[in-house]
Amino acid sequence: MIKKHRSEVSNVYFILFLLVIGIQLTFKVLTKSWLMDEVRFFYISSYQLPFLIGPILFLYMHSRNKGYFSRTHLLHFVPFALAVLMATSYHVGWVKHLHVHPYVYAAFQLSSLTIYGIAAYRISASRFRFFIIAVISIESIIAITLAIMVVYYGRFPDVRFVFIALTLLIYWISYKMMADQGYFITKQNGKNGSGKYAHSSLKPEESAQIETKMTSLLIDNKLFTQSSLTIDGLASQIDTSRHHLSQVINEKLNKTYNEYINELRVNEARRRLCDSASLKYTIAAIAHDAGFNSVSTFNEIFRKQYGTTPSRFRDERLKPDNS
Structure with a gap:
């Protein structure tokens, strides 16, 4: 069973990848004569699907790091569109004398x-x-x-079973990767107890390693001060999945990712507000340096945690130094 978060850009690209692989398999195992008669355009287009695999893989990895979609990403699919246009224009008869040798396409x-x-x-x-x-x-x-099949059409052996085997291999590797990254629910002899992560595949020793790496990056290296930091970006640097990182934060700290990061940031801002050397900096500058994108968000979180505004807190703490 696939877990939620399908709305995430990276998962959309991964689903698209699986669909392209499936379409490629379908067109390679069906009878060619029937395909040429019934769905000639789509069959000829299927020969250009390798032009899609590379861009989709790249955009999948890019979106895991950045987590957003841009219209400029569509430019990566232009080579596929051009290849389809050229191939179908010749074979369907739209344009004559536009034939490109199969080895050139390959x-x-x-x-x-x-x-x-x-x-x-x-x-x-x-x-x-x-x-x-x-x-x-x-x-x-x-x-x-x-390419070889097209060049030696009629003299090349039927290799549909080879295509089936190779495609199934891709699906198997994809499944293993998804299982390792927590996309699938994997039962485990109750080691994680009950509740939200009762069926998690995360082992105790792996959880400890993730916590150690997370602490080193966030606290020792103050990675939390990067305002662009996301849970996907942090998981990538720790070399784990978003799901496992979220589990570690939930179980070890009893917090969500955002709660934990904001706590680190507001504590960093508090430390600086207590330092007289920071008087030359505005509240907004301190909030920004601590990792907050919004001063209003910083003020709200600070007030909830310390019961006062950042400016009043600094005045009270540094009043003896100003007298």
Whole structure:
């Protein structure tokens, strides 16, 4: 059972990736003559699907780090659209003398897979890198095989079972990655007790490691002062999943991620408000340096925690120094 958070951009890209792989498999196992007669446009377009795999993988890794969608991301799909336009224009008869040799298509597909694979690899956490290498390698084999089949059509053996095996391998690797990242509910002999995380796959020793890394990054290195820090970004730096990081914070600290980060930030701001050397800085500057994007949010959280405003708190603490 897939967990929630499907609205997240990264999960949308991952679902799109699985759909493209499924479409690719479907068109490779059905009878070619029927496809050419009934759905010629879509069948010819299916030969260009390797142009989609690379961009989708890259955007999936990018969205896990950044967590947003931009219209400029659509530019990554332009090569696929152009390849489909060129291939269908010739085969469907829209434009004559536009034939491109299959090996040329394969070369461009391999280039796209390699470039996007390297880009995705560089921005991904180590736990995703085998997945990226495996998918890019398998898709490269498929692209080369498709080109050879077209060139030697009628003399090349039926390799549909090879496509089925390779596609199922991609799905199996995807499943393993999703299971490891907590997308699936995995039963475990009750080690985590009952409640929200009763079926979590997170082991006690892994939980301790995550807590240690989190403490080192947030407290020792003061990573919480980065206003752009998100739970996905922190999980990536710790080399764990968002789900497992959230579980550690919930169970170890009895807080949510936002509560914990805001607590660290407001404590940092409080420390500076008590320091006479910080008198030259405004309340807004101190709030910003502590990691808050909004002064009003800082004031509200500070008032809830200390029962007074930041400015009054500083006046009261530094009054002896000013007298």
